Amino acid sequence: MFNGRLKAGFSKLSCTSQDGTGGVRSGVPRALLIRHHMERHESGRISATLATRVGEDADPTQIADAIISTWDAVNDALSPIIGRGGVAALYNRSLHLTGLDYPWLADVSRGAQTTMDLVGLKAALSRQTSANATAGGTAVLQTFYELLCRLVGPSLTDRLLRSTWAPF
Amino acid sequence: MIPRVEINRLATGVPGLDQVLGGGLPEFSFNLIAGPPGSGKTTLAHQMMFALATAERPALYLTVLGEPPLKMLRYQQQFDFFNSELINRSIRFVNLGDDTLAGDLNQVLGRIVGEVEKQEPGLVFIDSFRSVVRSRIRSEDGTDADLAKFIQQLGMLMTSWQATTFLIGEYGSGTDDNPVFTVADGLIWLRQSVQRNSMVRKMEIMKMRGQPTLPGLHTFRIGTAGIQVFAPARAGEAPAAVTAASSRVLMGVPLLDDMLGGGLPRGYSVLVAGPSGSGKSILAAAFLTEGARCGEFGVIAAFEQHPDQSRNPALAQLIESGHVGLVDTRAPDLSIDEIVLLLMGEIHRLHATRVVIDSLSGFELALAPTFRDDFRESLARLVSALSAAGVTVLMTSELEDRYTDLRFSPYGTAFLTDAIIVQRYIEVDSRLRRVIAVVKVRASAHSDELREFSIDGDGICIGATLPDQEGLLGGRPTRKVDAQAHLAASEAGR
Numbered sequence: 001m002f003n004g005r006l007k008a009g010f011s012k013l014s015c016t017s018q019d020g021t022g023g024v025r026s027g028v029p030r031a032l033l034i035r036h037h038m039e040r041h042e043s044g045r046i047s048a049t050l051a052t053r054v055g056e057d058a059d060p061t062q063i064a065d066a067i068i069s070t071w072d073a074v075n076d077a078l079s080p081i082i083g084r085g086g087v088a089a090l091y092n093r094s095l096h097l098t099g100l101d102y103p104w105l106a107d108v109s110r111g112a113q114t115t116m117d118l119v120g121l122k123a124a125l126s127r128q129t130s131a132n133a134t135a136g137g138t139a140v141l142q143t144f145y146e147l148l149c150r151l152v153g154p155s156l157t158d159r160l161l162r163s164t165w166a167p168f
Numbered sequence: 169m170i171p172r173v174e175i176n177r178l179a180t181g182v183p184g185l186d187q188v189l190g191g192g193l194p195e196f197s198f199n200l201i202a203g204p205p206g207s208g209k210t211t212l213a214h215q216m217m218f219a220l221a222t223a224e225r226p227a228l229y230l231t232v233l234g235e236p237p238l239k240m241l242r243y244q245q246q247f248d249f250f251n252s253e254l255i256n257r258s259i260r261f262v263n264l265g266d267d268t269l270a271g272d273l274n275q276v277l278g279r280i281v282g283e284v285e286k287q288e289p290g291l292v293f294i295d296s297f298r299s300v301v302r303s304r305i306r307s308e309d310g311t312d313a314d315l316a317k318f319i320q321q322l323g324m325l326m327t328s329w330q331a332t333t334f335l336i337g338e339y340g341s342g343t344d345d346n347p348v349f350t351v352a353d354g355l356i357w358l359r360q361s362v363q364r365n366s367m368v369r370k371m372e373i374m375k376m377r378g379q380p381t382l383p384g385l386h387t388f389r390i391g392t393a394g395i396q397v398f399a400p401a402r403a404g405e406a407p408a409a410v411t412a413a414s415s416r417v418l419m420g421v422p423l424l425d426d427m428l429g430g431g432l433p434r435g436y437s438v439l440v441a442g443p444s445g446s447g448k449s450i451l452a453a454a455f456l457t458e459g460a461r462c463g464e465f466g467v468i469a470a471f472e473q474h475p476d477q478s479r480n481p482a483l484a485q486l487i488e489s490g491h492v493g494l495v496d497t498r499a500p501d502l503s504i505d506e507i508v509l510l511l512m513g514e515i516h517r518l519h520a521t522r523v524v525i526d527s528l529s530g531f532e533l534a535l536a537p538t539f540r541d542d543f544r545e546s547l548a549r550l551v552s553a554l555s556a557a558g559v560t561v562l563m564t565s566e567l568e569d570r571y572t573d574l575r576f577s578p579y580g581t582a583f584l585t586d587a588i589i590v591q592r593y594i595e596v597d598s599r600l601r602r603v604i605a606v607v608k609v610r611a612s613a614h615s616d617e618l619r620e621f622s623i624d625g626d627g628i629c630i631g632a633t634l635p636d637q638e639g640l641l642g643g644r645p646t647r648k649v650d651a652q653a654h655l656a657a658s659e660a661g662r
Contacts, residue, residue, distance in 0.1 A: 083263040086263070155252045
């Protein structure tokens with residue numbers, strides 16, 4: 001099912017998408033392609049960081065807490081450098097992209113673009129199963145990391161986010 | 169005697185800038201880097217920051233509004249001086265955007281104080297300062313009292329914190345009535361001078377308290393290594409040690425050495441002037457080839473034919489073997505200072521004693537239009553810089569063949585050189601023939617003959633004079649008639 005969507009995305013991207021009226025269609029196909037082109041080498045580190053913050057057999061609320069505290073650490077590391085608005089913009093973009101794979105995340109980012117709504121994220125994560133919460137929560141962090149890498153490169157991203165990966 | 173405070177000068181890490189500043193940047197100075205958008209202010213700030221930031225002297229880079237910090241990091245990474253290892257160690261980036269948007273200068277000052285107290289930096293950058301100023305909520309009576317106070321307090325603060333400070337701003341011109349110009353110790357102004365189709369980057373140190381700087385506009389370029397400033401060549405440098413070899417230099421064309429009185433005196437500059445195709449570049453190549461034969465190294469700045477081509481295989485071979493250095497003159501919009509810098513670089517690298525500039529006409533065309541007006545002055549600087557280096561210089565110059573006046577240089581610069589060799593075309597028996605003469609050699613005897621010469625596969629071959637012709641320099645010489653024989657013939661004819 002997933003690959004079918006991906007293939008459709010690829011074919012629509014060979015040239016500028018046109019709808020029937022001659023305008024250019026934007027949105028889903030391009031985002032999908034970008035999403036799946038990003039490197040995934042950091043997911044191990046993110047998962048490990050989360051694992052240190054929660055034990056095994058954690059319930060969704062505990063997982064949600066761990067993910068939110070990771071986001072707090074990200075905010076602490078980055079907002080002095082790029083401003084609260086800068087972090088919020090990247091966060092909301094990450095939510096939007098991850099929401100394509102995890103529809104229950106898509107609702108969190110709707111509306112707010114200049115602020116970082118961690119309350120909504122926590123609520124959405126708590127409502128899922130442990131496995132889903134871990135998968136979805138990790139995916140958003142992963143996407144955020146990859147976005148930052150695409151903008152300023154992995155070396156600088158690692159430097160800037162160094163404090164977030166350190167275990168408590 | 170009361171000892172003076174010693175002002176430590178910081179090495180900025182920007183090639184040429186320390187010289188323009190008069191030895192380096194004064195420590196603890198409060199500087200403004202100003203200029204229109206795109207002139208290189210942020211790049212200059214970053215280049216200095218990465219060169220100067222250390223653990224003992226950490227840097228704090230405060231971004232305000234304007235370029236988003238992520239973008240700035242993305243673009244500045246493209247330069248070689250960017251070292252991400254230093255970030256969050258001796259270099260910290262902090263964004264003040266949120267506080268600035270609130271519009272309260274006191275809040276912004278408070279935030280700056282807070283960050284400075286936390287990091288204890290030795291270097292502080294505020295980029296852009298203008299956006300701090302612009303975003304403030306003006307007082308109701310519209311005066312700038314708040315702004316003046318803010319700048320004063322900022323200046324005092326930075327002084328007491330012993331931080332060398334840089335404010336970066338898009339200011340139009342230095343004549344605005346802005347309190348920051350008075351408070352600042354140094355004003356570095358960057359410009360992009362556009363004339364016709366060319367753009368030349370220039371910087372000016374409009375003010376620097378505490379030391380004399382080099383006045384005027386100095387050209388610079390931005391490349392992958394960052395900014396490079398072309399400071400004017402130092403005048404009066406001690407000439408390079410002249411070897412104990414003969415005090416005359418051979419030209420590579422045998423009879424020409426005789427005509428010069430035994431060769432060209434070492435360290436002289438000679439102008440070879442003549443119309444197109446008269447053999448100037450060939451003479452220049454022979455000069456360098458002879459040098460290589462004598463074990464000397466040379467440098468050529470070729471503005472006309474590129475020596476790599478098959479036109480002059482001997483010269484191309486010398487360049488390839490490293491006996492002759494080639495100064496790359498294909499960069500657009502050159503300035504004289506840049507050419508002097510490139511030439512001096514090659515001269516020092518090879519310990520060269522012979523330099524060729526082929527040709528001055530091509531050189532003038534390669535310059536940016538903004539420099540062409542000052543060509544004579546610049547040429548004088550070039551010649552004196554080269555002679556201070558102790559090298560023997562040969563410059564070719566294209567001269568339109570004009571048979572009505574006797575000129576040797578279209579720029580009125582013939583007086584600058586120590587020697588002049590002229591080549592001309594003459595017409596004899598329906599053929600275009602070439603003559604060569606030595607017009608002047610300072611402080612030396614030389615031949616006054618106008619000799620015919622030809623060019624063959626081996627180069628220039630100087631022949632004999634043409635004693636049976638007169639009016640050679642007029643272009644159309646006439647056969648000299650023997651005055652006695654004519655008189656006798658006319659007598660007999662009566």
